[in-house]
Amino acid sequence: MKAVEFWFEFASTYSYPAAMRIESMALECGVTLIWRPFLLGPIFSAQGWKDSPFNIYPAKGRYMWRDLERICDAQGLPLCHPSSFPRNAVLAARVAVRFAEAPWLPSFVRAVYSANFADDKDISLSETVSSCLTSVGQNAASILKESQSPEAKDLLRRQIETAASLGIFGAPSFVVGDELFWGNDRLAQALEWASERTTA
Amino acid sequence: MKAVEFWFEFASTYSYPAAMRIESMALECGVTLIWRPFLLGPIFSAQGWKDSPFNIYPAKGRYMWRDLERICDAQGLPLCHPSSFPRNAVLAARVAVRFAEAPWLPSFVRAVYSANFADDKDISLSETVSSCLTSVGQNAASILKESQSPEAKDLLRRQIETAASLGIFGAPSFVVGDELFWGNDRLAQALEWASERTTA
Numbered sequence: 001m002k003a004v005e006f007w008f009e010f011a012s013t014y015s016y017p018a019a020m021r022i023e024s025m026a027l028e029c030g031v032t033l034i035w036r037p038f039l040l041g042p043i044f045s046a047q048g049w050k051d052s053p054f055n056i057y058p059a060k061g062r063y064m065w066r067d068l069e070r071i072c073d074a075q076g077l078p079l080c081h082p083s084s085f086p087r088n089a090v091l092a093a094r095v096a097v098r099f100a101e102a103p104w105l106p107s108f109v110r111a112v113y114s115a116n117f118a119d120d121k122d123i124s125l126s127e128t129v130s131s132c133l134t135s136v137g138q139n140a141a142s143i144l145k146e147s148q149s150p151e152a153k154d155l156l157r158r159q160i161e162t163a164a165s166l167g168i169f170g171a172p173s174f175v176v177g178d179e180l181f182w183g184n185d186r187l188a189q190a191l192e193w194a195s196e197r198t199t200a
Numbered sequence: 201m202k203a204v205e206f207w208f209e210f211a212s213t214y215s216y217p218a219a220m221r222i223e224s225m226a227l228e229c230g231v232t233l234i235w236r237p238f239l240l241g242p243i244f245s246a247q248g249w250k251d252s253p254f255n256i257y258p259a260k261g262r263y264m265w266r267d268l269e270r271i272c273d274a275q276g277l278p279l280c281h282p283s284s285f286p287r288n289a290v291l292a293a294r295v296a297v298r299f300a301e302a303p304w305l306p307s308f309v310r311a312v313y314s315a316n317f318a319d320d321k322d323i324s325l326s327e328t329v330s331s332c333l334t335s336v337g338q339n340a341a342s343i344l345k346e347s348q349s350p351e352a353k354d355l356l357r358r359q360i361e362t363a364a365s366l367g368i369f370g371a372p373s374f375v376v377g378d379e380l381f382w383g384n385d386r387l388a389q390a391l392e393w394a395s396e397r398t399t400a
Contacts, residue, residue, distance in 0.1 A: 047257055057247050059369040063382055070389075169259040182263055185385045189270075 002194040003032035005175040007163055008109070009040045010089035010096075012171040013054070013064060014184040016079075016117045017071050019172070022187060023106045031194040035105055037096035038163045039089065039156070040171055046164065052086045071184065078118040087116060088124035090156075095129060095143060097159050098152040107136040202394040203232035205375040207363055208309070209240045210289035210296075212371040213254070213264060214384040216279075216317045217271050219372070222387060223306045231394040235305055237296035238363045239289065239356070240371055246364065252286045271384065278318040287316060288324035290356075295329060295343060297359050298352040307336040 006022055008015040026033040044053070054061035065081055072079040092112045099105055111132035115121035121128045126144060133140035146152060163173075167180055174181040174190035177197065181190040206222055208215040226233040244253070254261035265281055272279040292312045299305055311332035315321035321328045326344060333340035346352060363373075367380055374381040374390035377397065381390040 047259075057369065059247075059367050062367060063369065063380060066380070067382070167259050167262060169257065169263065180263060180266070182267070183385075185383075 002176060002197040003034050004190050004194045005034045005036050007036045007038055007166075007168055007171060007173040007175065009038060009171040010092045010109075010112050010116060010123055011052075011086035012040060013068050013085075013117070014071075015172040016113045017068070017075055017077060018184045018187050019109055019113050020077055021075065025187065025191055029191045029195045031191050035096065035100050035109065036159065036163075036175075037093045037100065037109075037156075038159050038168075038171075039093055040086075042160050043164060043169060047169065055085070078114075080118060080120045082116055082120050084122065087122060090124075091126060091144075091147070092123055092129050092132075094152050094156050095133070095147040097156045098147045099143065104136045104138055108132055108138070111135050202376060202397040203234050204390050204394045205234045205236050207236040207238055207366075207368055207371060207373040207375065209238060209371040210292045210309075210312050210316060210323055211252075211286035212240060213268050213285075213317070214271075215372040216313045217268070217275050217277060218384045218387050219309055219313050220277055221275065225387065225391055229391045229395045231391050235296065235300050235309065236359065236363075236375075237293045237300065237309075237356075238360050238368075238371070239293055240286075242360050243364060243369060247369065255285070278314075280318060280320045282316055282320050284322065287322060290324075291326060291329050291344075291347070292323055292332075294352050294356050295333070295347040297356045298347045299343065304336045304338055308332055308338070311335050 004026060006018070008019055023033060040052075044050075049056060052061075054064050069079060071077075089112075096105065096109060096112075099108075112123055112129070115128055115132060116123045123129065130140040130144060133143055166175055168175075168182075170182055172182075172184055172187070174186060176190055176194045179190075179193055181187075181193070204226060206218070208219055223233060240252075244250075249256060252261075254264050269279060289312075296305065296309060296312075299308075312323055312329070315328055315332055316323045323329065330340040330344060333343055366375055368375075368382075370382055372382075372384055372387070374386060376390055376394045379390075379393055381387075381393070
């Protein structure tokens with residue numbers, strides 16, 4: 001059965017509306033969903049950007065915030081413009097990559113996105129990540145400890161290298177077999193691609 | 201009645217599938233369509249780019265060509281990867297901005313896009329623009345002469361300034377009242393936005 005890999009970064013604005021609905025949409029299509037947290041920083045860095053392109057190019061940034069408002073409105077999602085953007089998501093990404101297959105992972109991912117984009121919480125802080133873990137019924141202290149191990153750090157580094165090797169240059173991205181789809185706008189198409197290949 | 205302004209550039213890849221279907225879609229929605237040809241060069245230049253971002257960032261470029269293939273496939277549009285990209289569209293843009301309200305303009309726009317993206321013709325050449333004009337039943341020599349007048353050149357320069365002042369940073373873009381929509385992906389949404397405001 002074909003699967004969709006969901007490549008996301010917790011600081012990425014357009015990953016937010018994708019992350020909030022992808023699990024239910026994948027379930028509805030009968031497509032297996034693989035969660036692939038990564039970081040955009042090293043990918044952007046390789047393109048010569050030291051910041052989010054939405055900060056580097058103000059017209060693009062202004063447009064993105066308005067576009068995201070319209071998208072969240074249509075999806076019934078709360079949205080605040082985070083007081084700091086982009087937030088450092090290394091800790092949250094380490095947790096997510098280390099526990100990518102845990103049954104509580106999807107809820108944790110949504111909790112982190114809500115913290116960042118609905119509640120304007122600083123997701124770079126371990127208190128915030130900790131409270132997201134607690135909110136999904138997990139033992140935050142032990143998970144945070146394990147997510148900071150050299151193995152977990154290495155896992156995230158390798159995940160980012162894999163992203164680059166797949167040709168990923170932004171988030172969210174979706175991978176179905178050899179096909180890459182970029183952007184929240186491509187979520188439905190990626191799922192359709194996967195389910196067509198499944199039934200064919 | 202609300203209108204949609206269609207901001208397009210003849211060299212822009214994602215403007216191609218938008219340009220080929222926007223007239224019939226606008227007709228179907230009962231939305232007035234205003235053709236706004238411009239050039240991306242000066243806009244990109246102001247962002248520090250001397251070339252198309254699809255050439256500057258190879259991963260983005262590779263993705264775009266594959267994505268465009270999928271879009272054209274779904275739309276039943278022929279597509280060739282132009283042997284030169286992006287092509288200089290100054291002459292075609294001058295014609296289009298000078299004759300933006302001519303009844304033959306939509307057909308001319310589609311002829312130029314087909315030349316560039318389906319037939320791999322060099323649209324920077326006056327022969328190519330000329331044959332596009334002939335194909336829509338126009339007197340190419342007199343139109344080209346008028347499009348090269350100082351007034352026509354100035355008209356295009358001012359159009360590009362207007363684009364920048366509207367916050368436009370890429371193509372295609374759609375403007376409905378105060379709302380900006382960017383990208384071929386937003387065409388249906390822009391038309392919907394215009395028709396909702398019309399009937400409200």
